[in-house]
Amino acid sequence: MNCFGHGRQTNRYARTVISSKDHNLLSNRSRFKTWKPVVLSEMRQFIAICMHMGINPKPTLHHYWTPHPALHSSFCRKVMPKERFLSILAFFHITDNSTFILFDQPDHDLVHNIRPIITHLNDKFKELYSLGQNVCIDEAMVPFKGRSRFSIHMKDKPTKWGFKLYELCESGSGYVYSLEMYCANKRISNKPIDITMRLMEPILNKGH
Structure with a gap:
């Protein structure tokens, strides 16, 4: 699947959501203002971190990047900054919302x-x-x-x-x-x- 279409659907969804926001009401640090289109290498890194989280559970997402000695692990910090991971996570998509078929239609797909x-x-x-x-x-x-x-x-x-x-x-x-x-x-x-x-x-x- 080439990392879910090189992140095309994630970028498409991000553009749709960001364009619907009033940027005058957003802080300069908002991910809606700081978003940069995701590329293939980042999608691979993002999926790798998700898989790592599945086999190495921690209390919260933030703990994967914590320097606290009791919870520290170096993998996620080396692969991708926390803010970039959370930014991609906020817009992560693998399907085109425009192809969604409504619930009451015969070809509706629940998943x-x-x-x-x-x-x-x-x-x-x-x-x-x-x-x-x-x-x-x-x-x-x-x-x-x-x-x-x-x-x-x-x-x-x-x-x-x-x-x-x-x-x-x-x-x-x-x-x-x-x-x-x-x-x-x-x-x-x-x-x-x-x-x-x-x-x-x-x-x-x-x-x-």
């Missing part, structure tokens, strides 16, 4: 804002690995405690709050070959048989 990521991951999962014979389909939870219409609570899971995924995996290694996100879309059946057939469709009748 429109992250659809390119899901599509890209599924394409790469299949491109980079030859799936073994034995496969399984299961649920997975992505931990998340923020506010989202897609966040759910599953009291019997080790991770009780977050986003639910349905995954087609290789039984032996656990390699994820395909996934889809549960989003309570009434137009798409979430019956186990229908989920199974959707995920299995690319490998049906191929010896698995």
Whole structure:
């Protein structure tokens, strides 16, 4: 995906938001005034920091740049200044809002804002690995405690709050070959048989 289109959608969204502001009411330090278009190298750095945060959790975003000895880590400080990261984060976008289809329309996509990521991951999962014979389909939870219409609570899971995924995996290694996100879309059946057939469709009748 070339780091989400070289940041084109982020830059487009930033221009849209910034142009809607009354700059006379903004301080000189406002990110709406200091914004500079993001480039490919910065998008790679931004994604790297996001991945780092996923495996090295800290209390707040600001703690990744703190010099405090109890919380200090050098990775983020070396990759990108904190203010630049927060600026990109404020405008981060991977889809064009003008292509959004309203909720009451037949082709509305509930996960429109992250659809390119899901599509890209599924394409790469299949491109980079030859799936073994034995496969399984299961649920997975992505931990998340923020506010989202897609966040759910599953009291019997080790991770009780977050986003639910349905995954087609290789039984032996656990390699994820395909996934889809549960989003309570009434137009798409979430019956186990229908989920199974959707995920299995690319490998049906191929010896698995």
